[in-house]
Amino acid sequence: MSSSNVWSRSRARMRLFPELLAQCSGEAAAYGKCVASTTTGKQELTKNMCVKEFEALKSCFQSAAKKGVK
Amino acid sequence: MNISVRSLQSLRGLSSGRRGAMNVFDRSTKRKQKEWASSLLDSDKYDYLRDEVGSRVADRVYDVSRTFPLALDVGCGKSHMAEHLSKDIVERLFLTDISDSSLIHQVLKPDGVFIGAVVGGETLYELRCSLQLAELEREGGFAPHISPYTAVTDLGNLLGQAGFNMLTVDIDEVQVNYPGMLEVMSDLQGMGESNCAWNRKSLLHRDTILAAAAIYKEMYGNEDGSVPATFQILYMIGWKPHESQAKPVKRGSANVSFADLSKMSKLQKTNEKS
Numbered sequence: 343m344s345s346s347n348v349w350s351r352s353r354a355r356m357r358l359f360p361e362l363l364a365q366c367s368g369e370a371a372a373y374g375k376c377v378a379s380t381t382t383g384k385q386e387l388t389k390n391m392c393v394k395e396f397e398a399l400k401s402c403f404q405s406a407a408k409k410g411v412k
Numbered sequence: 413m414n415i416s417v418r419s420l421q422s423l424r425g426l427s428s429g430r431r432g433a434m435n436v437f438d439r440s441t442k443r444k445q446k447e448w449a450s451s452l453l454d455s456d457k458y459d460y461l462r463d464e465v466g467s468r469v470a471d472r473v474y475d476v477s478r479t480f481p482l483a484l485d486v487g488c489g490k491s492h493m494a495e496h497l498s499k500d501i502v503e504r505l506f507l508t509d510i511s512d513s514s515l516i517h518q519v520l521k522p523d524g525v526f527i528g529a530v531v532g533g534e535t536l537y538e539l540r541c542s543l544q545l546a547e548l549e550r551e552g553g554f555a556p557h558i559s560p561y562t563a564v565t566d567l568g569n570l571l572g573q574a575g576f577n578m579l580t581v582d583i584d585e586v587q588v589n590y591p592g593m594l595e596v597m598s599d600l601q602g603m604g605e606s607n608c609a610w611n612r613k614s615l616l617h618r619d620t621i622l623a624a625a626a627i628y629k630e631m632y633g634n635e636d637g638s639v640p641a642t643f644q645i646l647y648m649i650g651w652k653p654h655e656s657q658a659k660p661v662k663r664g665s666a667n668v669s670f671a672d673l674s675k676m677s678k679l680q681k682t683n684e685k686s
């Protein structure tokens with residue numbers, strides 16, 4: 343395998359994704375519920391409709407990434 | 413069984429023009445994706461879907477109670493069907509991949525049969541909807557990330573236009589469970605099935621991926637935490653025309669009425685007695 347390049351590094355980062363997401367399952371569920379509820383309601387889904395839940399999910403995800411995968 | 417492997421790329425130029433065929437897919441990208449996938453050390457890990465569909469297509473070949481002196485496996489990949497076919501069903505088998513499918517008409521004799529399997533409209537709907545909703549919420553619009561698939565209703569037309577008779581189409585659903593959306597996507601990549609449509613967007617934002625994974629789990633997740641991915645496989649059978657094949661009779665020549673269907677059970681009883 344050739345030396346580390348941007349593709350191998352970004353693939354390595356993506357491999358960590360599922361474990362990091364697992365640490366934020368509560369925030370992920372909240373965000374998912376918010377989006378799912380728009381599919382049943384009369385309102386159409388527009389940009390940033392669930393931004394609060396997403397920001398919570400994103401900050402949880404980023405702090406899990408900073409802590410490193412245990 | 414004799415198996416010959418050939419690349420029929422050079423014959424592409426000989427194909428007659430396709431009426432109204434849309435150029436949806438970037439075939440050179442698809443070829444690169446498939447070559448990359450087959451170069452992976454653990455490429456067998458991704459064969460599960462093709463192995464399953466290969467054995468189901470081979471079943472359908474068996475169901476046609478005939479011995480074929482010669483058969484052509486188009487889009488063979490790593491050959492997922494040859495292992496299920498025996499010499500009394502297929503005497504000689506040719507395999508080819510990424511080659512022009514209009515070759516089938518050059519190769520198929522009258523009263524020859526074409527048995528095929530393609531993925532259909534509902535395939536990966538979970539992935540498609542999750543990405544769509546995520547892109548809408550995060551970016552305000554969405555682009556297609558999943559290939560357009562054939563609908564069942566279109567298959568009949570396609571086979572008919574290609575000149576086949578006595579068409580049958582049936583649907584199978586294979587549902588595979590994965591730990592999460594990312595694993596679905598990496599398995600698709602490992603199968604060489606990444607998007608290669610010309611209209612594909614080459615970028616998927618990190619935020620959108622995160623959002624889509626959360627939506628996928630929430631909307632479609634199973635109780636044990638895994639997520640399902642649906643592959644809808646459409647199997648089709650068409651026959652190259654030949655005089656021996658049954659033709660639809662002329663209108664108005666019916667000599668039995670549908671009303672007689674109710675009398676069928678009575679007819680069966682009298683047959684049993686006599």
